[in-house]
Amino acid sequence: ASDALDRLIADLGDVPVVTEEKVVRRRSRDFFWYSPILNAQLDGKSADLIALPRDERDVIRIASVCARHRVPITVRGGGTGNYGQAVPLQGGVLLDISGLENIEWIRPGATRVGAGAKMHIIDAAAQAQGWELRMHPSTKRMATIGGFVAGGSGGIGSIAYGGLREPGNILAARVVTVEEEPRVIELRGDAAQKVNRAYGTTGIITALEMPLAPAWKWIDVVVAFDDFMEAARFGYEAALADGIVKKVLSPITWPLPSYFGALKPSCPEGKSVLMAMIAEPSLDSFKSLLGGRGTITLETPTDESPSRVPLYEYCWNHTTLQVLKSDRSVTYLQCLYPHDRVLEKVAEMRELFPDEVLQHLEFIRFGGRVTCSSLPVIRYTNADRLNEIMRLHEERGVFIANPHVYTVEDGSRYKRADADQLGFKHEADPHGLLNPGKMRSFVSARR
Template sequence: MNLAALLADLGDVPVITDPAIVRKRSRDFFWYSPILNAQLADKSADLIAAPRTEAEVIRVAGACARHRVPLTVRAGGTGNYGQAVPLEGGVLLDITGLSAIEWMRPGALRVQAGAMLNAVDAAMQPHGWELRMHPSTRRTATVGGFVAGGSGGIGSVTYGGLREPGNIHAARIVTVEPEPRVIELRADAAQKINRAYGTTGIITALEMPLAPAWEWIELVIAFDTFLDAARFGLDAALSDGIVKKLLSPVDAAITPYFGALKSACPPGRAALIAMVAEPSLESFKTLLAGRGTITHEAPADEHGGRVPLYEYTWNHTTLQVLKTDRSVTYLQCLYPHDRLLESVARMNAMFPDEVLPHLEFIRFAGRVTCSALPVVRYTTPERLDEIIALHEAAGVHIANPHVYTLEDGSRYKRVDADQLGLKHEVDPYGLLNPGKMRSYVPAAA
């Protein structure tokens, strides 16, 4: 790898070569997994390039192609499976310099890929709009990182995940070739960059749909048992007239780790964390009557500085536990929609005190079901594999968060054929985040 020649070719694109900074930024949140932690802890890029414009992105991409240097895009660095960790060194392309909103109109916006999610929402909300969904890392992650590395989150109870048709309108990408091209992928074609870990092009801009920005009321509700919380969550999720953004049942074994929120979580009782649109609150409370006790109710106040309740949900639930107990890890499950509560009850009974339940209600292909991110008391890799196998045997899909390739992390154990096809078109030398799409064999040398 001729880095001196590459550096000369980068011209005045800002570059960081300090090994301590480069090593630090070559990491993400893979340490949630003891298995990935052992595999990825020593990986590092050789330098960081921080383009400020799409023209500079093109310059970095062209230079990497000409000098055959690997290029891994990094945004907020909040991925959980080493998505942004460069396995083969080379350039870490920090995309956060591209953060402008290009335009907005009612129901849609076009934004540069490195824009922070909370900045986008803060800019849209005065116009009465916000992104349809965001990960629980809204305060630290970017739009492009969410689309390239994430799946869904707060808002998915109404709109489903990013994979649902209509949840990404378009993407603009830069290819990694000696003379890079800029390609616009629209509608279905934009799915080729969704959760591809930046292996199918450098995303420079995204067109995303927007949803009405309601006044969201955050609630914590205590229930006698976890299944009571799940049963109510399902009823609320199925109530299409009640406008909500979040329904997250959490087991009583997890809430003692909830720091500032502990006072709203009575010991021994399960909690359901919810975000409900203010005009729907009365109907929500009517549905709840006699089933659970509201222990916290306040308007969301993220931009005013209070920690948002969604930072106790999705993969933040695991983080809250990890803050005091670094021995735990987690799983990512998808429950069958047609026997949801039976499956939840069955899996909970299978691993008492070992797999601590936490559900997220979502829509998936038009049906209401649950994604689950249970906290796992980790013992050995073999036991973790056994727990995964027992879930799958019971019809609960696992997207394994303890592997770093797209194939192994997918529910189907293979990469999407369209993504593999685009990879051949845009990355002929296999330089984009090498090692993450293992089905891909570069055609060119």
């Protein structure tokens, strides 16, 4: 096996590689350990070497060499995915895309960047010109834009713009195919969806064109409430108030705030909180909508400097992380509430699992309608009970995107691969070498 590896490395020429086993093993992981189920399945899986392309030409070389040697390629961005998306199941090359980090241009309303660019770097560059990314995950300070498009769904900003799936939220993607003679394909408009949340199975993304939103001065706000449903009700009203410019609205049930480290002084004992990012000019309107219903315990400009923790690192899936820091017995779920019965269903789930499912909601737009997704923290007992909790949600009309599975299909709403993605995979990866095992409906005609 090591002879084969040596031949592969020789063919890679001057493309930088890392073969030190300890490093390769460590970089072959992501945040799958949030799930006790994935942790058991994926622990110990590793690539054989890391390749570090410096530009698209290097990516093409790696793709061509791997196609000829029939060696798998798994792309890694920031490695912050939660479902083992970036974990190579069958060894091979871990392609670290972080060298492709150039910002090609920023124009009014759009930017074109290398897929390995970190989202916080893109945002800072855009903000200097009065623009910002429409949305980013709560891992903005670690994650790459390519990893977000290939492995994520939405997040901070989705209350205004919906998720990455909404038409217009990815303008174009440039991908390299994995063939003996790799091709470079520009997917524009709807076609870019062929790589969205496909876990890097449908091509190596080298560049992305993303839409931008006007940049605001954002204010981090925490409001404390006696009762979680009060926080949820007010959050929903603020979500529906189109005149109030916001980026986050996240009601969080007590006792979750008791785990919030540096934020604890703003989280009074026994209170549920609403976390919000509000544009400064909208702050007064936000406060008058609130009236006397809750108490504002924090109001400060969003500060993303390295020594600070911006409020968004307590919501979305960072809530789970904050709890996991001191309690490793919890895990989480990903729920989507029906837009026409949001609060009713939140209350129903709360009654069904009073202590086992600790709710926090993230208000979003989904298909043009205001609803909430939710990544509740679960007090974990065993896999059967976890599956039962998911079933009980779905039976009652709360959709679950299962975060305890590693294939594109099982993690999706419809439990199958998008037809366009599956079709495109036959074009972009005919030998089935890209992140093999993650798109399980793909059967190579060639190999």
